[in-house]
Amino acid sequence: MLSATQFARLLGDWRSREADYLALAGAVHRLVLDGRVPPGVRLPAEREAALVLGASRTTVTAAYRRLRESGFLTSRQGAGSWTSVPDGHRIGTSGLWSPSGDADVLDLGCAALPAPPQLADAVREAADDLPGYSAGSGYTPTGLAPLRAAVAERYTERGLPTTPEQVMITTGAQQAFDLALRLLLSPGETALVEVPTYANALVALAAHRARVAGYGLPGTGWDGDELIATLRQVRPRVAYLLPDFHNPTGHLMPAATRERLVAATHPAGTDLVVDETFAELSLTGAPMPPPVAAFDRHARVITIGGMSKAYWGGLRIGWIRAAGPVIQRLAALRVGADMGSPVLEQLVAGRLMARAAEIIPAQRATLLSRRDALVAALRAECPEWRFEVPTGGMSMWVELDAPVSTALAAAAEQRGVRVAAGPRFGVDGLMERFVRLPYTLTEAQLTEVVSRLRQARADVDAGGPARTQTALDIVA
Numbered sequence: 062m063l064s065a066t067q068f069a070r071l072l073g074d075w076r077s078r079e080a081d082y083l084a085l086a087g088a089v090h091r092l093v094l095d096g097r098v099p100p101g102v103r104l105p106a107e108r109e110a111a112l113v114l115g116a117s118r119t120t121v122t123a124a125y126r127r128l129r130e131s132g133f134l135t136s137r138q139g140a141g142s143w144t145s146v147p148d149g150h151r152i153g154t155s156g157l158w159s160p161s162g163d164a165d166v167l168d169l170g171c172a173a174l175p176a177p178p179q180l181a182d183a184v185r186e187a188a189d190d191l192p193g194y195s196a197g198s199g200y201t202p203t204g205l206a207p208l209r210a211a212v213a214e215r216y217t218e219r220g221l222p223t224t225p226e227q228v229m230i231t232t233g234a235q236q237a238f239d240l241a242l243r244l245l246l247s248p249g250e251t252a253l254v255e256v257p258t259y260a261n262a263l264v265a266l267a268a269h270r271a272r273v274a275g276y277g278l279p280g281t282g283w284d285g286d287e288l289i290a291t292l293r294q295v296r297p298r299v300a301y302l303l304p305d306f307h308n309p310t311g312h313l314m315p316a317a318t319r320e321r322l323v324a325a326t327h328p329a330g331t332d333l334v335v336d337e338t339f340a341e342l343s344l345t346g347a348p349m350p351p352p353v354a355a356f357d358r359h360a361r362v363i364t365i366g367g368m369s370k371a372y373w374g375g376l377r378i379g380w381i382r383a384a385g386p387v388i389q390r391l392a393a394l395r396v397g398a399d400m401g402s403p404v405l406e407q408l409v410a411g412r413l414m415a416r417a418a419e420i421i422p423a424q425r426a427t428l429l430s431r432r433d434a435l436v437a438a439l440r441a442e443c444p445e446w447r448f449e450v451p452t453g454g455m456s457m458w459v460e461l462d463a464p465v466s467t468a469l470a471a472a473a474e475q476r477g478v479r480v481a482a483g484p485r486f487g488v489d490g491l492m493e494r495f496v497r498l499p500y501t502l503t504e505a506q507l508t509e510v511v512s513r514l515r516q517a518r519a520d521v522d523a524g525g526p527a528r529t530q531t532a533l534d535i536v537a
């Protein structure tokens with residue numbers, strides 16, 4: 062259930078030029094569509110909502126009725142009201158709900174590239190390898206030995222000596238994170254995250270009923286003193302960090318900060334879950350700092366990574382790198398959910414990793430060209446928006462000229478552009494001044510995206526085509 066206080070925080074400044082009941086219905090509708098409030102969440106009772114929102118009960122009643130009529134709310138008399146999504150909508154990889162049949166939308170809701178051309182050969186070779194494994198059960202809770210060895214070798218090459226016994230293959234990095242939380246975190250315990258942070262990490266933490274504390278990430282990257290002070294003050298059970306081309310800001314954590322951070326975890330009683338999903342996507346060629354786990358002396362760092370960003374998101378292969386005994390405990394937890402990642406996909410992943418020397422430089426070159434195109438378009442079309450040019454990763458964190466991120470995302474949708482509003486990456490509805498813009502579409506598409514975003518920004522000020530796009534507008 063969403064408490065009245067949480068409801069108000071997520072809604073933020075929900076009033077607009079429309080009648081209050083329309084504005085409230087539109088605001089709740091956007092929370093559902095952008096994934097901040099998933100389907101099946103019980104909303105506060107009308108009287109509670111009215112009190113905390115400073116609105117009349119009549120306003121809340123009318124807003125809830127509007128949402129029910131459009132399929133975004135289901136109510137039972139005497140029991141309450143729950144969020145829902147009407148037929149004709151689907152969930153995207155970014156967690157954003159969208160109408161079916163929207164193939165023409167320029168989608169920046171997800172940061173991912175198409176598959177590299179080497180995929181077809183890798184699949185054929187993996188199929189040839191498959192008979193060597195088909196005589197067995199196919200259940201591999203820790204993963205195929207050759208792939209574990211390949212991942213371990215990549216860590217060793219980066220300055221972190223690793224054995225295959227310290228690696229577990231998972232079905233994507235998101236499963237790796239979920240398993241780490243299942244091992245480390247009990248309901249009600251505190252998890253520290255950067256703000257902003259990866260949106261789906263917040264979803265996973267909510268599912269584990271964690272208390273989430275935030276470290277405000279400065280616009281230029283981590284402040285080591287403040288980060289350590291926050292860790293010591295909060296003393297979280299788990300800290301989730303993205304030090305390698307942080308999602309969504311693109312920042313790269315310096316080696317000195319990594320070393321200080323790890324040293325502070327042991328006395329604080331904190332385990333680190335370090336997400337290295339973007340670690341291979343440097344766009345400058347500058348030497349990378351050592352992995353965070355290279356400074357670990359007390360087995361307090363669990364590192365997660367995967368194939369989705371550097372290779373292809375359709376290949377659901379991730380991994381966990383940790384101490385051997387931790388890997389064994391994670392494998393024991395995993396068998397309650399699944400018995401291992403698909404053998405064929407693991408074989409394909411191994412074949413792709415063997416081609417890393419040709420695949421990764423090409424992916425970097427593509428991203429560099431597209432980043433530069435996005436930067437040029439933003440500077441030409443939206444000079445009042447501010448941003449740091451990232452040195453790696455796949456996205457830019459753009460500060461708008463006003464706290465209108467959610468409204469801008471709604472207006473952009475009406476102009477055929479899907480973006481994730483800043484509050485999806487924050488805690489309790491913050492980050493309305495920001496929007497994440499991945500640079501994974503083509504250069505021409507990114508130029509067109511920025512042109513439409515400029516028009517959408519004007520729509521927000523004018524109360525034009527998007528307005529708040531209430532639920533009834535959408536189903537009409």
